[in-house]
Amino acid sequence: MYMGVVGASAEGDILRELAGCRVLLTGLSGVAGVDLARAFADVRTRLVVQTNDLTPDMTALVALLSQSAMEMKLFTDPIMTAESATRFAQSAQTAFGGLDCVVNVQHITRQDMRSLSSESDIERLIMAKLTPLTHITRVCANRMRVIMSEGSILNILAMPVPADAREAAIAGYVRTARAAMTRGEANQWADQSVRINAVGPRTQAASAGATLKSEPDIAALAIYLASKRGKALSSHIFDSELTA
Numbered sequence: 001m002y003m004g005v006v007g008a009s010a011e012g013d014i015l016r017e018l019a020g021c022r023v024l025l026t027g028l029s030g031v032a033g034v035d036l037a038r039a040f041a042d043v044r045t046r047l048v049v050q051t052n053d054l055t056p057d058m059t060a061l062v063a064l065l066s067q068s069a070m071e072m073k074l075f076t077d078p079i080m081t082a083e084s085a086t087r088f089a090q091s092a093q094t095a096f097g098g099l100d101c102v103v104n105v106q107h108i109t110r111q112d113m114r115s116l117s118s119e120s121d122i123e124r125l126i127m128a129k130l131t132p133l134t135h136i137t138r139v140c141a142n143r144m145r146v147i148m149s150e151g152s153i154l155n156i157l158a159m160p161v162p163a164d165a166r167e168a169a170i171a172g173y174v175r176t177a178r179a180a181m182t183r184g185e186a187n188q189w190a191d192q193s194v195r196i197n198a199v200g201p202r203t204q205a206a207s208a209g210a211t212l213k214s215e216p217d218i219a220a221l222a223i224y225l226a227s228k229r230g231k232a233l234s235s236h237i238f239d240s241e242l243t244a
Helices: 002-007 011-018 034-042 056-068 082-095 110-114 119-146 165-192 215-226
Strands: 022-028 046-051 071-075 101-107 151-158 194-201 237-240
Touching: 011 215, 022 034, 022 082, 034 046, 034 056, 034 101, 034 215, 046 056, 046 082, 056 071, 071 082, 082 119, 101 119, 101 215, 110 165, 119 151, 119 165, 119 194, 151 165, 151 215, 165 194, 165 237, 194 215, 215 237
Parallel strands: 022 046, 022 101, 046 071, 101 151, 151 194, 194 237
Antiparallel strands: none
């Protein structure tokens, strides 16, 4: 669905519109974010990338992105706490004098879920995963407000499709928390022309509708939201089957 929406737009229009756009992508790894990074590099954005996955494959990808993007800056700062997320977001803003689009990728893996035995354990995990996203969102949205720049922020939470009732229950908690965060932040910044949306795991309780089937679908959605075509969309929760 979403690839079709973007594909229906003239490629030249998107290239002209997003060329030079200042984009931050956090959480890039070998399992998530690759197609997102390529999509923004291919439309000639000025790209700020954060990764902790310093493998040979990632080094090769970064080299490829630097050739395609108009400009590219690489950060390898770990982002695991509110303080580190705030410091990083402030640093990332200085790379190109501000940001027009932010895409944050976070993961919940089966290993993360393995040790969860109570509701409080689930709440602690969700807080650990969403806290960095929340603080990056707030710092970047505030900067967009200060420089009077319309902007798009997309928070992506990758999680395995539930294999059993236990994982389905955890996904339900995650979805509820993700929706609350997204709608709260979107409402806070709505009058500043900052749009905040999210992508996360689909659950059985989710309403019927289109599901993002792959990372290329998510990349197409991110491009759409960053463009003028996405200006009417904020506080939306998009379901996906992207795994961690």
